[in-house]
Amino acid sequence: MSDNKDKIVVDHMDLFYGDFQALKDINLRMPEHEITAFIGPSGCGKSTLLKSLNRMNDLVEGCKITGKIEIDGQDIYDKKVDVNQLRKQVGMVFQQPNPFDMSIYDNVAYGPRIHGIKNRSALDEIVERSLRGAGLWDEVKDRLKRNAVGVSGGQQQRICIARALAVEPDILLMDEPTSALDPISTSAIEDLAMELKENYTIVIVTHNMQQAVRISDRTAFFYLGEMVEYAPTDELFATPKNPKTEEYITGRFG
Amino acid sequence: MTNKAASRQRKEKACKTLVMLCGLLIIALVIVIALFLVVNGSGTFIQYHHSVFEFLFSSDWDPSDTPGVGGGKVGALIYIVGTIYTCALALLIAVPFSLAAAIFLSEISPKFGARFLQPAIEIFVGIPSVVYGWVGMTVLVPFIAKKFHAPMGGYSVLAAGIVLAIMIMPTITTLSADALRSLPPRCKMGALGMGATRWQAIYTVQVPMAKSGVITGVILGLSRALGETLAVAMVIGKTRAFPKGILYPTNNLTAAIAADMGNTANGSEYNLALWSMALLLLILSLICIALIHLTLKKKKEY
Ligand SMILES: Nc1ncnc2c1ncn2[C@@H]1O[C@H](COP(=O)(O)OP(=O)(O)OP(=O)(O)O)[C@@H](O)[C@H]1O
Ligand SMILES: [Mg+2]
Numbered sequence: 001m002s003d004n005k006d007k008i009v010v011d012h013m014d015l016f017y018g019d020f021q022a023l024k025d026i027n028l029r030m031p032e033h034e035i036t037a038f039i040g041p042s043g044c045g046k047s048t049l050l051k052s053l054n055r056m057n058d059l060v061e062g063c064k065i066t067g068k069i070e071i072d073g074q075d076i077y078d079k080k081v082d083v084n085q086l087r088k089q090v091g092m093v094f095q096q097p098n099p100f101d102m103s104i105y106d107n108v109a110y111g112p113r114i115h116g117i118k119n120r121s122a123l124d125e126i127v128e129r130s131l132r133g134a135g136l137w138d139e140v141k142d143r144l145k146r147n148a149v150g151v152s153g154g155q156q157q158r159i160c161i162a163r164a165l166a167v168e169p170d171i172l173l174m175d176e177p178t179s180a181l182d183p184i185s186t187s188a189i190e191d192l193a194m195e196l197k198e199n200y201t202i203v204i205v206t207h208n209m210q211q212a213v214r215i216s217d218r219t220a221f222f223y224l225g226e227m228v229e230y231a232p233t234d235e236l237f238a239t240p241k242n243p244k245t246e247e248y249i250t251g252r253f254g
Numbered sequence: 255m256t257n258k259a260a261s262r263q264r265k266e267k268a269c270k271t272l273v274m275l276c277g278l279l280i281i282a283l284v285i286v287i288a289l290f291l292v293v294n295g296s297g298t299f300i301q302y303h304h305s306v307f308e309f310l311f312s313s314d315w316d317p318s319d320t321p322g323v324g325g326g327k328v329g330a331l332i333y334i335v336g337t338i339y340t341c342a343l344a345l346l347i348a349v350p351f352s353l354a355a356a357i358f359l360s361e362i363s364p365k366f367g368a369r370f371l372q373p374a375i376e377i378f379v380g381i382p383s384v385v386y387g388w389v390g391m392t393v394l395v396p397f398i399a400k401k402f403h404a405p406m407g408g409y410s411v412l413a414a415g416i417v418l419a420i421m422i423m424p425t426i427t428t429l430s431a432d433a434l435r436s437l438p439p440r441c442k443m444g445a446l447g448m449g450a451t452r453w454q455a456i457y458t459v460q461v462p463m464a465k466s467g468v469i470t471g472v473i474l475g476l477s478r479a480l481g482e483t484l485a486v487a488m489v490i491g492k493t494r495a496f497p498k499g500i501l502y503p504t505n506n507l508t509a510a511i512a513a514d515m516g517n518t519a520n521g522s523e524y525n526l527a528l529w530s531m532a533l534l535l536l537i538l539s540l541i542c543i544a545l546i547h548l549t550l551k552k553k554k555e556y
Contacts, residue, residue, distance in 0.1 A: 056447060088449035098440040101463045111448040114458065160444070167448055 004031035007171065007201040008053060013067035015048060017060065022048045024225045026067070030218070035193060035202040037212040037233065040222035041248065046205045049222070050173050053203065054090035055083050071171065088115060091164035095176040097156035099148035099163075104131075104140055107148045107159055111167035126166050134162035135192050154185025161192065172196065174204040178211070190215050209249055213237055221245045288536065295533025297526035304328050309530060315494060317524035328527040332494055334534070336411075336506035339497065340486060341479045343415030348423045349472060355423070356430035356468075357456055367431075375424045383421065387488030390417040395489055404501040409491030412500040417485050422475035429474065433467020434460055469549045477542040480535060483508035507531045 008030040015023035023045045030036045038046040048057070055076060057063045069076050076086055088111070099107050108127045117123060127144070131137040136158045140151075148159050157177060164172060174193070178186040193202055193215050206212050212219050213233060220230040221242075229236060229245045240246040298304050302324040312329025355375075359367035390413055399408030441463060445455035461468070491503020492513065511528050518525040 054447065056443065059443075059446065084449040084451055086449075087447055092447035094440055094443065094447075096438075096440055098438075098444040100441060100444065100459050110445070110458070111450075114445075114448070114450045114454050163444075164448065 004033050006030065007032040007071065008203070009068075009070040009073075010049070011068040011070065013052070013065065013069060015045075015052060015057070015066075016062075016064045018062040022225050023052075026227050028220060028227060028230060030201065030203060032201050033197055033199075034217040035197050035204060035215055037216035037219045038203065038205045038222060039207070039209065039212055039219060039248070040228075042207075044222040045225045046222055047175050050092075050175055050203060050205055053171070053173055054087045054092055056087075056092065058083065088167045089169050090171040090173060091167065091169035093157070093160050093164055093172065093174040093177045096180055097153055097160050099156050099159050101147065101149050103145045104148045104151070104159055105144040108162050108166050110163060115167060127162075130162040130166040133165045133196070134158045135188060135195075136162060152185070154181050154188060157181060157185065157189060158192070161189070165196075169200065171201045171203070174202065176205050176207060179207065186211075209237075209251075221248060223248070291529065291533045291536050294526060294529035296530075297521075298328055298523070298530040302328075302523045302526065309527075310334065313496070317522070317527045319519055319522045319524040321519050321521045321525075324523050326523050328523065328530070330507070330527070330531055330534075332496055333505055333507045333510050333531060335496060336490065336504040337480065337508070339411050339500075339504070340414040340418060340490065340506055341476060343411060343500065344418035344422060344479045345472065345476060347415060347419035348426055348475060351419070352423050352426035352471070352475075353430055353461070353468065355427045356434055357461070359427070359431040360434035361452070361456055361460070375427055378420075378424045383482060383485040384488075386417050386421055387485035390414075390485060390489040398501070402501050406491050406493070406503045409489055409493075409503045410501050411490070411497045411504060413489040414486045414506075415500070417489055418479045418482060421482060421485065422478050425475045425478060426468075426471040429471030430464065430468045433464035433471075436467075437463055466549045466552065470546050473542050473546050473549070477539045480538050480542070481508065483512050487512055507535055 006029045008028075010026050010028040013023060013026045014021060026049060038049065040046055051057045052065060052069060053071075053076075057065070065077060071086075071090065074081070100110060102110075105127055108130050109123045112123060112126050117126070128137060128141075131140060136155065139155065140146075140159075148156065151159070157180075161172075161177075178189050181189065190211065193204065196202060197217075204212075204216065216233045218230065219233045219236045221228045221236065221240075221244075223244055229240060229242045231241075236245065237249055240249060298309060299306060309328055309330055311331055312327070313331040314327035314329040315332065317326040317328050318324060355371065359371055394413050394416060395408035395410075397408070398404050398410060398413055402408075402412075404410050404412075437460060441459055442455050445459045446452070450458070486506060487509035490505060490509055492505050492509055493503040494505050494510075495503075497504040511531055514524070515528050518528065
C-alpha cells in the first residue's frame with residue numbers, strides 16, 4: 001500500500017443521537033489521494049460517520065460527538081473551526097442527486113459565488129474546469145443555460161460532483177452516489193472517482209461490494225455502530241480477518 | 255348478510271348523490287352569480303351606450319339616477335386607480351413581512367413558530383374585517399395624521415394599504431411557509447454541504463425553489479385585497495379624487511359600490527355603472543385565479 005500521509009484521522013470517536021449511540025469507539029486513518037470505502041449493513045452508521053467528517057451532523061438536533069476527528073492534523077470539532085470553511089474543504093455528494101432549481105452553469109457556480117467570487121470570467125473558468133473534472137463538459141457545454149433539474153439522473157449526479165469540485169475541496173465525501181443511477185451512469189461515476197483521487201481524497205459509502213472492490217484502495221466494514229475491520233481493499237475481500245466481515249462480503253447477511 | 259350489504263350499498267348511493275347535488279348546487283350558484291353580474295354590469299355599455307374605454311379610462315363620474323334616462327358620465331378611473339394603488343401598497347408591505355414570517359416558521363424556529371406564531375396567524379384570519387377597519391380608524395388613522403401631518407386627518411391610501419396588508423399577511427405567510435416546508439431537505443443540505451450559511455441556503459436555494467407556493471400566496475392575498483370592502487371603506491377617506499400621494503384620501507371600487515348601491519334607483523345609469531364596477535372586480539379576481547392555476551401548473555417536482 002502507498003505511504004501517503006494521513007489526511008483524515010478518526011480517534012476514539014463516539015456519536016450519539018440523543019440516547020442512542022450510533023457509533024462506538026471508531027478509530028480510522030484515511031490516507032491522502034486514496035479512495036476509502038465504507039461498507040456494512042443498513043443502519044450500521046456509515047452515513048453517520050461520513051456526515052461527521054464535514055460536520056453535517058451539527059444540523060441534527062441532539063447529536064453529540066466525543067473523541068476526535070482530525071483533518072490535516074486539525075481537530076475539526078475545535079471551537080475555532082469555521083464550519084463553512086470546513087465544508088468548503090470537505091465536499092459532499094449525496095445519494096439522491098440534488099441539483100438546485102437553476103441552470104447548469106449557476107449550479108456549478110453556486111459554491112464559488114457564495115464564497116465571494118463574482119468576476120464573470122473567473123466563474124466561467126471555474127465552471128468549465130469543474131465540469132471537465134466531472135467528465136461532463138463535452139455533454140453540456142452547449143446548454144449551460146438549461147435547468148439542471150431537467151437533465152438525466154446520471155448527468156444530475158455529475159453536475160452535483162462538478163458543483164462540489166467548484167469550491168476546490170481537498171476531500172470528497174460520497175454517500176452511495178450511484179445507488180439511484182443506471183449501470184452506465186454508475187460506471188461513469190466510478191471512472192470519475194478513480195481519476196479524481198489523483199487530486200482529492202475520497203471517502204465513499206456503498207452497498208455494492210463490487211463497486212468497493214473496483215474503485216477503493218481501502219475498505220472499512222461497519223456493523224451495529226462499530227468498525228469491525230479496516231484494511232486495504234484487496235486484503236479485506238480476499239482474506240477477511242473477522243468472521244462477521246466474511247459473512248457480509250460473501251453475502252450471507254445484510 | 256345480503257340484506258345488510260344491500261342496505262349499505264343503498265346508503266352509499268344516497269351519500270354519493272347528496273354530495274354530488276351539493277357540488278352541483280355550488281357550481282350552479284357560481285354560474286348564476288356570474289351571469290347576474292354580466293347581465294347587469296353590461297347594461298352600462300348596452301343599454302346606456304357608454305364605451306368600455308370611457309368606463310375604464312375616464313375620471314368623469316356623473317351618472318344619472320333616473321331609470322331609463324342616460325346621458326351622464328360613468329368614468330370609473332378614480333375608483334380603479336384607488337383599488338390598484340391600495341392593493342399595490344398592501345402587497346409592497348405584506349410580502350416582505352410575510353416571507354420573513356414564513357422563513358421564521360419553517361426554518362428558524364419551527365417549534366416556537368408552531369406554538370405561538372401559527373395560532374396567532376390563525377386568529378388573524380378569523381378576525382372580522384369591521385374590526386380591522388375599526389382599529390385602523392381609531393389607532394392607525396390618528397397616528398398617520400400626527401406623524402406625517404396628513405390632510406383629511408390621516409384617512410389615506412397609506413392607512414388603507416396598511417390595513418389591507420395586515421389582512422392578507424396570514425394568507426401569504428401560511429402558503430409560503432407550507433411551500434418552504436414541503437421542499438425535500440436534500441436541496442438545503444446540498445447548499446449547506448458546500449459551505450453556505452443558513453441564510454445563504456435560505457435565500458439562494460430554498461426561497462427560489464418555493465417560489466410557486468409564494469406566488470400562489472401573493473395572488474390569493476391580492477384577490478382578498480381586491481375584494482375587501484368594509485375595512486378599506488372605513489379608512490380610505492372616501493373622496494372622489496385621484497390621491498396626490500399615499501397620505502391623501504381617495505376611494506376605491508368596493509367602497510364606492512357599498513356606499514352608493516343602496517341609494518340608486520334600480521336600473522338607472524348610476525345603478526348599472528356600479529354593477530359594471532362589480533363585474534370588473536369579478537373579472538380581476540378571475541384573472542387572479544387563472545394566474546394561480548398557471549403557476550401551479552408550472553410547479554416542478556423535486
Ligand atoms: N437524525 C437521526 N436521529 C436519530 N437517529 C438517527 C439519525 N440518523 C440516523 N440515525 C440512526 O443511526 C443509525 C445509523 O444510521 P446511518 O444512516 O448512519 O446508517 P447507514 O449505515 O448509513 O445505513 P444505510 O445503509 O441504510 O444508509 C441508525 O440506527 C439510524 O436509525
Ligand atoms: Mg446511509
